[in-house]
Amino acid sequence: MKRTCLRISLSLAVFTASLIPVPLLAQEARSPVAPRRDVVEAVVREAYEKFKNDTSGKNADYIPYLAQVNSKLFGVALVTTDDQVLTVGDVNYSFSIQSISKVFTLALAMEELGPDNVFHRIGSEPTGRPFNSVPAVVDIPTHTGNPLVNAGAIATTSLISGKDEDERWNKILAFYGKVVGDKLSLIEDVYKSEAATNAGNKALAMLLAKYDRIYADPFESVDIYTKQCSVGVNALQLARMGATLANNGVNPTTGQQVIKREDVPYILSTMTMAGLYDGSGGWAWHVGLPAKSGVGGGIVAIAPGKGAIAVFAPPLDEAGNSVKAQEVIEYVARKLNYNLFSPSSVGLK
Ligand code: GLN
Numbered sequence: 001m002k003r004t005c006l007r008i009s010l011s012l013a014v015f016t017a018s019l020i021p022v023p024l025l026a027q028e029a030r031s032p033v034a035p036r037r038d039v040v041e042a043v044v045r046e047a048y049e050k051f052k053n054d055t056s057g058k059n060a061d062y063i064p065y066l067a068q069v070n071s072k073l074f075g076v077a078l079v080t081t082d083d084q085v086l087t088v089g090d091v092n093y094s095f096s097i098q099s100i101s102k103v104f105t106l107a108l109a110m111e112e113l114g115p116d117n118v119f120h121r122i123g124s125e126p127t128g129r130p131f132n133s134v135p136a137v138v139d140i141p142t143h144t145g146n147p148l149v150n151a152g153a154i155a156t157t158s159l160i161s162g163k164d165e166d167e168r169w170n171k172i173l174a175f176y177g178k179v180v181g182d183k184l185s186l187i188e189d190v191y192k193s194e195a196a197t198n199a200g201n202k203a204l205a206m207l208l209a210k211y212d213r214i215y216a217d218p219f220e221s222v223d224i225y226t227k228q229c230s231v232g233v234n235a236l237q238l239a240r241m242g243a244t245l246a247n248n249g250v251n252p253t254t255g256q257q258v259i260k261r262e263d264v265p266y267i268l269s270t271m272t273m274a275g276l277y278d279g280s281g282g283w284a285w286h287v288g289l290p291a292k293s294g295v296g297g298g299i300v301a302i303a304p305g306k307g308a309i310a311v312f313a314p315p316l317d318e319a320g321n322s323v324k325a326q327e328v329i330e331y332v333a334r335k336l337n338y339n340l341f342s343p344s345s346v347g348l349k
Contacts, residue, residue, distance in 0.1 A: 035080060035336060037080075040078060040080075041086055043331075043332055043336060044076055044078055044088055044309075044328075046331070047327075047335075048089060050327075050331065051324050051327045051331070052074055054324055055071075055315070056317075056323050057315030057316050057323035058315055059297070059315055059316065060295040060296075060297075060316055060320065062197065063295070065096075065194070066096070066190075066296060069296075069314050071314050071315050073090045073095075073297070073313065073314060074089045074311075074313045074324060075088070075089040075090035075092075075235035075236075075312045076089055076091070076310075076328055077091045077235040077236040077238070077309070077311075078310075079236070079239040079242070079252065079307055080243065080246075080252070080307035081243060081247040081305060081307055082252060083252040085239075087235070087236055089235075090312065091235040091236045091312075092234050093235075093312065094187065095232065095233065095234070095297060095298060095312055095314075096187055096190040096230050096232060097228075097231045097233045098294030098298070099150075099153070099293060099294040100233075100241075100292045100298055100300060101176070101228040101294070102153040102292070103245075103267060103270075103271060103275075103292050104172075104175065104176050104179055104241065105147075105156050105172055105228060106118070106148075106267060107259045107263060107267055108160060109122075109156050110263045111175075111260060115263055115266050118147070118266075121155070121213075122142070122146065122159075123144050123145055123146055123152065124146045124147075124269075124270055124273065125273075126273045126281075127145045127274070129149070129278060130278060130319070131148075131149050131150055131278075131320060132149075132200050132201070132204070133151075134203060134204065134207065136149065136151070137208065137211075142213070143208060146270060146273070147270060148270060148292065149274065149277065150200075150201055150204055154204060154205050154221050154225045155208055155214050157224050158215040158216040158217075159216075160224075165223065165224060168224055169224045169227055169228075172227075172228050173227075175258075176231060176241070178256065179251065179258050179259065180233070180237045180241050180251075181240060181253045182237055184232065184233065186232070187231070187232040190296075191226060191227055194226050194230060195223070198222065198226055201222050201225065201226070202219060202222050205218035233298070234312070235310045235311065238298055238300050238312070239300065239307075239309060240252070241300065241308075242300040242301065242302050242307075242309070243307050245259065245264060245267060245302050246302045246304055246307050248264055249261045249263065267290075271290035271302070272289075272291075272340075275292040276291060276293050277293075277319050279321050279326075283321075284341075287301070287326075287333050288338075288341045289301045289302060289333055289338055289339065289340060290304075291329065293320065293322060296312075297312050297314035297315070297322045298310060299322050299325035299329060303333070303336075303338040304340065309328075311324065311325035311328045311329060
């Protein structure tokens with residue numbers, strides 16, 4: 001009986017070898033729910049074609065560098081928990097990770113302090129305000145709000161330990177690299193452009209200092225935060241970072257446990273509530289997946305246990321979220337029945 005099953009699986013593996021890089025048996029061993037490449041491929045291509053000519057939205061321009069990025073760039077990458085990779089379009093272009101970095105600094109802060117300490121020092125309430133809101137810091141009882149708005153993110157960065165600024169920054173960069181399974185670096189021109197224009201973030205940090213809600217030197221924390229936002233990633237690397245979260249903190253390519261499995265639900269719930277700022281409620285309603293956007297034009301969405309999809313397209317909506325990235329992810333998530341809040345996403349008829 002056992003042998004027959006094995007033979008069927010093996011012949012299936014041979015039959016599908018051209019479509020699936022990882023043998024079927026290995027896939028079954030590693031993830032019972034990861035989607036099959038042939039199933040997702042058509043849907044991702046359809047989404048790419050359907051939205052590629054949408055010119056709505058506008059590049060971020062409050063960071064001068066971002067205004068000059070080619071608005072037509074468009075890349076989609078999907079990485080499953082068993083390391084199948086699917087890419088379409090400009091997936092090798094390196095763009096600044098921006099606010100998506102906040103997710104991974106949060107993961108590192110939890111690694112160092114434990115989730116309870118992070119929760120008490122930062123909070124997790126959605127603000128319903130723009131990501132860089134000053135009034136939110138005054139009005140919201142925790143002041144920091146949550147780790148994914150600028151104020152909470154700068155405070156989260158301030159939690160990372162180190163003997164000096166360089167050590168703290170290098171620790172963050174190295175951690176992001178482990179999450180991707182690749183070496184990452186700063187895009188110097190983005191950093192310079194943002195560092196020259198980030199008076200707003202400095203104001204947020206000083207306001208947090210007034211409320212005792214920042215845990216290291218405010219300006220040094222803003223500087224490290226600005227560097228983390230200027231880290232370059234391409235769409236494929238971003239999808240790999242997301243797939244690590246989808247895979248319980250284990251990078252599907254390197255097999256390394258880089259984020260503690262017990263921290264993953266805290267990260268994903270925070271992303272669900274605040275990953276798209278004041279667009280988060282609409283996103284949860286329509287898509288039902290934890291996701292994080294950045295003003296560089298990237299969005300990564302996580303289908304827990306299954307994989308992650310990352311899209312890069314610079315034009316943004318009013319809330320600062322990439323228009324085409326939202327369209328593609330919504331389309332793919334709907335077609336593949338990924339919505340976490342839908343019992344049918346785990347097979348219930
Ligand atoms: N570095 C950007 C800022 O601080 C990040 C904002 C974003 O991506 N939403 O404004």
